[in-house]
Amino acid sequence: MKKQPRPAHVLVLGAGLAGLNAAYALKKRGVEVTVLEATNRIGGRVDTRRFADEPALTYEMGGEWIGKTHKHVRALCRQFGLRLIPHNLNTHLLIRGIHKKPQHWRLHQNWYGMMDLMMKRFPHLRGRRLTELKNIDWWHFLMQHGMNQDDIELLELFHSTDIGESTRFTSAYNMLSEYEENGGDIAFAVRDRIEGGNALLPEALAATLGPRSIHFNSEAAYIAQHDGQVFVKTTDEKMYNGTYLVSALPTEALSNILWHPALHPRQKHAMDTLSYARITKTAVLFKKRFWHDDRFEILTDTIAHHIYHATQGQPGTSGILVSYATGDRAATIGSMSYQQKLAAVCDALAVPFGDVRAYVQAVDSYYWGDNPYTRGAYAVFDSEDLASQTFLRKPNHHVFMAGEHTAQFQGYMEGALESGERAARQILYYLKK
Ligand SMILES: Cc1cc2nc3c(=O)[nH]c(=O)nc-3n(C[C@H](O)[C@H](O)[C@H](O)COP(=O)(O)OP(=O)(O)OC[C@H]3O[C@@H](n4cnc5c(N)ncnc54)[C@H](O)[C@@H]3O)c2cc1C
Secondary structure, eight states: OOOOOOOEEEEEEEOOOHHHHHHHHHHHHTTTTEOSSSSSSOTTTOOOOEEEEEEEEEEEOOOOOETTTTTHHHHHHHHHHHEEEEEEEEEEEEEEEEEEEGGOOOOOOOHHHHHHHHHGGGGGHHHHHHHHHHHSSSHHHHTTTTHHHHHHHHHHHHHHHHHHHHHGGGHHHHHHHHHTTTTTTTOOOOOOTTOOOTTTHHHHHHHOOOTSSEESSSOOOEEETTTEEEEEEETOOOEESSSSEOOOOOHHHHHEEEEEEEEOEEEEEHHHHHHEEEEEEEEEESSOTTOOTEEEEEEETTTOOOETTTTTTTSSSEEEEEEEHHHHHHHHHHTOOHHHHHHHHHHHHEEEEEEEEGGEEEEEEEEEETTTSSHHHHHHHOHHHHHHHHHHHHHOOOEESSSSSSSTTTTTTHHHHHHHHHHHHHHHEEEEE
């Protein structure tokens, strides 16, 4: 690829964190950018919401927690003056109808022994040992290490909320990396959120671009490259062109675009076959915080799966509990009516708190499998898909790929930001200094 003289004009597809961060990084270096966004809002899978009845309280329908090593998120928050607040939770259990308070449950002793050992050894593993961990899923890894069956089922409940699907779909390597980041703690509890809602971050990024840089309701349908230019046609037949293009779209959206010249068959195959985690979030606004503990969460084998206090640290008498269901549970609860969803949440809460239906003020729910651009929440790579990530990331002439699914911190807001910054860096490299 020849280096291009400035001035260049870059098209960015998608006003999620990846696209906005790419646009921000390019604009900072004096490159003109136009962002095309299919919907009428920015943020994509970052979706902070409020109930009309209680607009002071926020809850997250999409990306929520920020880990301690998520350095891009943290740096941008510092830059834009956004405050991070901890969101740590005390875990109750409700398994087979039996409620256990946080201090009243523990895994069997051999789990703690194995974890201590793994945490000491894991950072030093190389070569064949690491490959073995990448080639075995977490569930089978635990079985092979003689873990107690009840513990395996409990860990499946815990970690399927992190993976978004069963732990049978993620490698032992992935899970141990998560444990390493969280100091070996099963709850993966060291996490923050942005005060006032995570949507403040995409809003801050968008504000740096200027009002005319983002075109809403502009869904890319056709991408052509010729004469050193990239041309995009949207579903409403508008044409845009630029010197380069950053594609910051999820793979479902990418698969629906007509590409000319065609994408490399392995890249196209990787886009067409990548699975996204099934997640349903159901937020319930209650008139009273009957759970009392600001850090309340309950993990259950019922369909509600994981219910947590979403308005922790937000003052008020009313409060919001969110049910976070993943995998098959998400698909089942996702197909239910609002009344049935509410019943599923209230039934699970009835065991520790009695009948709570009288406190219900409002309900909101979203099954990410219904999202036309993602058909799920975030990409889930099994060990074979990992090789295909290289293809998903590969530039195509003047088109550079970004998005959570192309990143090292895949599945996170951090990954989306990291990927956008990388795509911008690649383009800046091709522009004359
Ligand atoms: C339920 C859920 C829970 C999550 N929990 C966490 C968490 O706790 N912590 C964490 O860090 N991350 C979490 N994530 C992941 C995180 O939200 C994502 O990784 C990140 O927001 C993805 O950003 P992105 O820019 O790659 O994609 P997106 O945000 O999906 O942005 C893509 C944009 O492209 C637009 N678009 C689609 N098709 C077209 C087209 N043809 N033309 C133009 N525009 C188009 C879309 O409308 C969208 O705005 C969660 C996500 C979900 C859904």
